Amino acid sequence: xxxxxxxxxxQASGLAxxxxxxxxxxxxxxxxxxxxxxxxxxGCLFSSSxxxxxxxxxxxxxxxxxxxxxxxxxxxxxxxxDVLVSDPASDWPLYAQxxxxxxxxxxxxxxxxxxxxxxxxxxxxxxxxxxxxxxxPLHFEGDENxxxxxxxxxxxxxxxxPAVDYLMGEEGVSAKRFFMLGSxxxxxxxxxxxxxxxxxxxxxxxxAWKEEYVPFGFSNFQTLVNQIRAFADEGGxxxxxxxxxxxxxxxxxxxxxxxxxxxxxxxxVLGLDMVEADLEGLDTAKLVGHLNCWAYLxxxxxxxxxxxxxxxxxxxxxxxxxxxxxxxxDPMVSAYDSVHLWAMAAAKAGSFDVPEVTKxxxxxxxxxxxGYTISMTGExxxxxxxxxxxxxxxxxxxxxxxxxxxxxKPVPFSPYG
Amino acid sequence: xxxxxxxxxxxxxxAGGPFLAPAAGAQALDRAxxxxxxxxxxxxxxxxxxxxTGLAMSGDDADRxxxxxxxxxxxxxxxxxxxxxxxxxxxxxxxxxxxxxAAAGEARTPVLSLKNRAVYELADAALALRAxxxxxxxxxxxxxxERRPALIPEGxxxxxxxxxxxxxxxxxxxxxxxxxxxxxxDPAARIRALARIADNPSRRALTQISALxxxxxxxxNPDFRAAVDSATARVERGIALGDVLATLYNGLSFASILFxxxxxxxxxxxxxxxxxxxxxxxxxxxxYVTWLVQQGLRIVAPSLLDWYLVLAIPVAFxxxxxxxxxxxxxxxxHLYKRPLMSLLATWAVSLFLMNLVRVVFGTQNLQxxxxxxxxxxxxxxxxxxxxxxxxxxxxxxxVTLALTWGLVRRTPFGLNIRAVTQNREMAACxxxxxxxxxxxxxxxxxxxxxxxxxxxxxxxxxxPQMGQNFIIDAFMVVVLGGVGTIAGTVVAALGIGxxxxxxxxxxxxxxxxxxxxxxxxxxxxxxPEGLFAVKGRRK
Numbered sequence: 001x002x003x004x005x006x007x008x009x010x011q012a013s014g015l016a017x018x019x020x021x022x023x024x025x026x027x028x029x030x031x032x033x034x035x036x037x038x039x040x041x042x043g044c045l046f047s048s049s050x051x052x053x054x055x056x057x058x059x060x061x062x063x064x065x066x067x068x069x070x071x072x073x074x075x076x077x078x079x080x081x082d083v084l085v086s087d088p089a090s091d092w093p094l095y096a097q098x099x100x101x102x103x104x105x106x107x108x109x110x111x112x113x114x115x116x117x118x119x120x121x122x123x124x125x126x127x128x129x130x131x132x133x134x135x136x137p138l139h140f141e142g143d144e145n146x147x148x149x150x151x152x153x154x155x156x157x158x159x160x161x162p163a164v165d166y167l168m169g170e171e172g173v174s175a176k177r178f179f180m181l182g183s184x185x186x187x188x189x190x191x192x193x194x195x196x197x198x199x200x201x202x203x204x205x206x207x208a209w210k211e212e213y214v215p216f217g218f219s220n221f222q223t224l225v226n227q228i229r230a231f232a233d234e235g236g237x238x239x240x241x242x243x244x245x246x247x248x249x250x251x252x253x254x255x256x257x258x259x260x261x262x263x264x265x266x267x268x269v270l271g272l273d274m275v276e277a278d279l280e281g282l283d284t285a286k287l288v289g290h291l292n293c294w295a296y297l298x299x300x301x302x303x304x305x306x307x308x309x310x311x312x313x314x315x316x317x318x319x320x321x322x323x324x325x326x327x328x329x330d331p332m333v334s335a336y337d338s339v340h341l342w343a344m345a346a347a348k349a350g351s352f353d354v355p356e357v358t359k360x361x362x363x364x365x366x367x368x369x370x371g372y373t374i375s376m377t378g379e380x381x382x383x384x385x386x387x388x389x390x391x392x393x394x395x396x397x398x399x400x401x402x403x404x405x406x407x408x409k410p411v412p413f414s415p416y417g
Numbered sequence: 418x419x420x421x422x423x424x425x426x427x428x429x430x431x432a433g434g435p436f437l438a439p440a441a442g443a444q445a446l447d448r449a450x451x452x453x454x455x456x457x458x459x460x461x462x463x464x465x466x467x468x469x470t471g472l473a474m475s476g477d478d479a480d481r482x483x484x485x486x487x488x489x490x491x492x493x494x495x496x497x498x499x500x501x502x503x504x505x506x507x508x509x510x511x512x513x514x515x516x517x518x519a520a521a522g523e524a525r526t527p528v529l530s531l532k533n534r535a536v537y538e539l540a541d542a543a544l545a546l547r548a549x550x551x552x553x554x555x556x557x558x559x560x561x562x563e564r565r566p567a568l569i570p571e572g573x574x575x576x577x578x579x580x581x582x583x584x585x586x587x588x589x590x591x592x593x594x595x596x597x598x599x600x601x602x603d604p605a606a607r608i609r610a611l612a613r614i615a616d617n618p619s620r621r622a623l624t625q626i627s628a629l630x631x632x633x634x635x636x637x638n639p640d641f642r643a644a645v646d647s648a649t650a651r652v653e654r655g656i657a658l659g660d661v662l663a664t665l666y667n668g669l670s671f672a673s674i675l676f677x678x679x680x681x682x683x684x685x686x687x688x689x690x691x692x693x694x695x696x697x698x699x700x701x702x703x704x705y706v707t708w709l710v711q712q713g714l715r716i717v718a719p720s721l722l723d724w725y726l727v728l729a730i731p732v733a734f735x736x737x738x739x740x741x742x743x744x745x746x747x748x749x750x751h752l753y754k755r756p757l758m759s760l761l762a763t764w765a766v767s768l769f770l771m772n773l774v775r776v777v778f779g780t781q782n783l784q785x786x787x788x789x790x791x792x793x794x795x796x797x798x799x800x801x802x803x804x805x806x807x808x809x810x811x812x813x814x815x816v817t818l819a820l821t822w823g824l825v826r827r828t829p830f831g832l833n834i835r836a837v838t839q840n841r842e843m844a845a846c847x848x849x850x851x852x853x854x855x856x857x858x859x860x861x862x863x864x865x866x867x868x869x870x871x872x873x874x875x876x877x878x879x880x881p882q883m884g885q886n887f888i889i890d891a892f893m894v895v896v897l898g899g900v901g902t903i904a905g906t907v908v909a910a911l912g913i914g915x916x917x918x919x920x921x922x923x924x925x926x927x928x929x930x931x932x933x934x935x936x937x938x939x940x941x942x943x944x945p946e947g948l949f950a951v952k953g954r955r956k
Binding site: 048049050051053054057167170171172173174184212213214215217218219220222223224226227229230232233234235248251252255256259260261264265266268277280281282283288289291322323324391393394399400401 | 459493494529534535564620621623628667674771772779780781782783784787792793794796800876879881882883885886918921925926927930
């Protein structure tokens with residue numbers, strides 16, 4: 001009930017906002033109409049410098065690659081796509097500034113961007129005010145439903161909870177105790193809040209979990225790994241670590257964890273933000289068996305993935321992209337899906353105007369490289385994706401341990417938070 | 418004795434599960450069925466593992482030899498399942514018949530679920546303990562079994578000890594067998610097990626022992642109660658000692674990192690008053706040079722690859738020192754009269770160096786070999802693990818400290834540096850070439866930053882941004898220690914490191930950072946010149 005009222009409230013306020021905004025933005029519409037003949041512009045908000053550069057940087061190239069694919073087929077509505085790239089330098093307020101510039105000056109038709117939730121939260125008021133459209137390619141904490149953001153990746157109900165269920169289940173390790181370690185910002189805190197609510201609903205006592213946070217970019221994990229060992233040795237059932245640190249804290253944590261002699265069979269780590277790229281430069285022989293969960297893993301089977309991997313490798317080679325051509329991570333695929341979903345919506349609407357494009361979302365489907373046919377409904381701006389649980393292998397990648405039968409319906413607002 | 422062994426054999430057979438014919442014995446092992454299960458779903462794989470573990474106890478030697486490579490092959494994903502069964506990809510043999518054949522059609526390698534992974538590691542270790550040809554392999558298998566004493570099938574260790582030919586290993590196996598007898602029926606065995614467990618105190622041991630206070634024997638048998646109580650006391654003492662040592666060690670290791678990051682800066686800042694914001698990037702370049710040395714060795718002298726961390730020491734120092742000298746000669750010497758400009762200039766240099774490295778090497782983390790001397794650690798007492806990569810950083814910092822101190826205190830060059838630091842004009846008056854001293858000192862400070870990068874590469878991720886993590890901490894240490902004193906830098910690094918480590922477990926890492934900063938601010942209010950002020954006139 002709460003969901004519906006909140007959604008209808010949002011819709012109502014959204015309509016009101018459109019109603020208020022349209023007379024004011026009339027000149028913009030006129031200018032748009034004049035530029036009808038040139039290419040249509042898309043904007044990227046991914047950092048190519050700062051702590052997020054190694055992860056976000058590659059998404060710029062994926063967006064370009066997807067745009068090239070569409071252009072090769074004649075573009076959208078008779079116009080080719082032009083991709084603009086900015087560098088918000090891993091500086092959260094700068095994301096909002098870049099977004100504003102792209103929307104106001106460059107008149108981009110859609111934005112593709114943000115990795116961390118904190119950057120999305122800073123961009124959110126800008127896209128709502130300017131009535132832009134942001135495609136967000138990361139799995140995240142949910143609890144948000146803006147008509148100006150398309151949540152291409154999964155909320156916790158269709159990523160984190162299945163993975164935690166797996167760990168708690170018979171096939172996993174029958175986990176009973178949980179050490180939550182995260183970077184100190186909105187995504188880890190919200191995820192952990194929801195997890196605690198979830199465990200409470202399962203009747204797990206509060207003494208069975210512990211929560212710790214570290215600052216962004218933290219790397220000295222010695223004492224924290226000591227704490228994890230002490231927590232695990234207290235007894236009371238199989239312990240697991242739910243890891244929500246981001247950026248370079250992930251490899252630094254995993255290195256210290258393995259170095260203190262802890263194996264996945266002792267204390268498994270569920271790394272919620274851990275991707276193939278985080279394992280670059282690590283000796284993964286001692287990390288085999290640790291887990292992650294995403295809507296795509298590089299080892300996904302199927303022709304769509306083969307084609308994607310081949311295109312990406314060719315693209316890296318042809319454009320001398322400064323990233324590995326043999327590594328493909330979920331947010332890359334999600335960004336790729338985003339561009340195609342946008343192009344399909346724009347083609348269906350026969351227009352690039354955000355309200356028209358938004359109306360065309362209902363019923364869109366796309367054959368994602370993950371092997372699932374992902375889809376959107378008119379209910380919200382979420383995309384139904386498949387669920388993968390991956391297990392670190394000794395070749396710096398993830399083997400698929402478990403995957404969902406189909407694409408579960410996304411649940412934006414968690415009942416456990 | 419024979420009878421006991423027979424009974425154990427029988428028990429093992431029964432524990433072996435449904436795939437061993439319970440009556441006839443191990444000859445009835447269904448090899449094809451076992452391989453079929455290895456290629457099956459998670460449940461079937463679990464059953465196959467228990468068959469393998471059972472074989473370690475009770476099968477005949479032929480079956481054991483047959484089973485020995487299987488668990489390891491599954492763990493390493495070297496078992497290719499196809500329609501005709503499975504192939505051991507490493508040796509190219511069919512898993513059932515052990516005749517050479519290639520995998521047919523679309524072979525798949527089963528992925529172990531987390532639960533099965535532990536079971537397979539156990540099965541592999543159990544089989545290796547019985548069947549591995551060398552003592553080292555058997556000892557390694559015993560180490561694996563030691564991690565999970567509760568899961569070791571009862572009787573396995575007795576059989577293994579009996580069959581063991583190596584005397585030393587035999588004793589180790591018997592010790593573990595005694596430890597594993599904690600929940601046996603015989604009270605004497607349990608008391609012996611308690612003593613063994615208390616020999617290696619840890620929180621896990623404490624949990625295990627304190628659970629025994631609920632055991633009926635605890636009330637009924639006073640000897641047992643006394644044994645439990647004394648074991649608890651011993652383990653608690655061990656844990657307390659271990660915790661103190663671990664805190665000291667963690668503090669020391671963090672301090673060594675802070676010291677390495679700060680010592681170069683202390684010299685540069687102390688001597689010339691230049692706030693060198695590019696210091697972090699020099700650390701980063703030191704790490705990149707180390708990586709380049711590693712890559713070079715890989716091509717030129719692969720046998721020396723393990724020693725790249727040592728061989729890179731002079732290279733990292735010289736390259737960063739050269740960059741520092743070039744920086745000083747080309748840029749900073751024009752800006753000595755304008756401290757703010759020099760600050761901005763070094764910031765620009767830091768951005769330039771970072772982006773240069775990003776363009777040349779890319780943004781990803783560099784892959785470093787981990788030589789044996791920075792791998793893993795040894796458990797000392799309680800929960801204190803002595804990790805070698807941290808020890809490397811500590812030793813490295815101590816050696817660097819000794820050399821730097823000797824250089825500054827015991828050489829003519831050091832005397833010049835100290836003279837210029839205390840009073841530049843007067844030093845110039847008595848004929849010290851202050852320009853050259855500046856340049857050399859800047860080179861020394863930069864070279865030390867390069868060494869810091871080398872020392873940090875086994876601990877942290879190496880990427881173009883890594884330097885930025887250290888610059889703030891480094892300034893904190895230098896300012897707190899008192900500008901330009903080595904002793905101050907050491908004490909400040911030790912203090913900040915130790916306080917951080919003490920606060921972290923209590924209030925978390927975020928609070929630790931805040932509290933340490935507040936303490937430094939408060940301290941500087943009281944003593945603006947830092948812990949150790951240089952005597953002499955400051956401009």
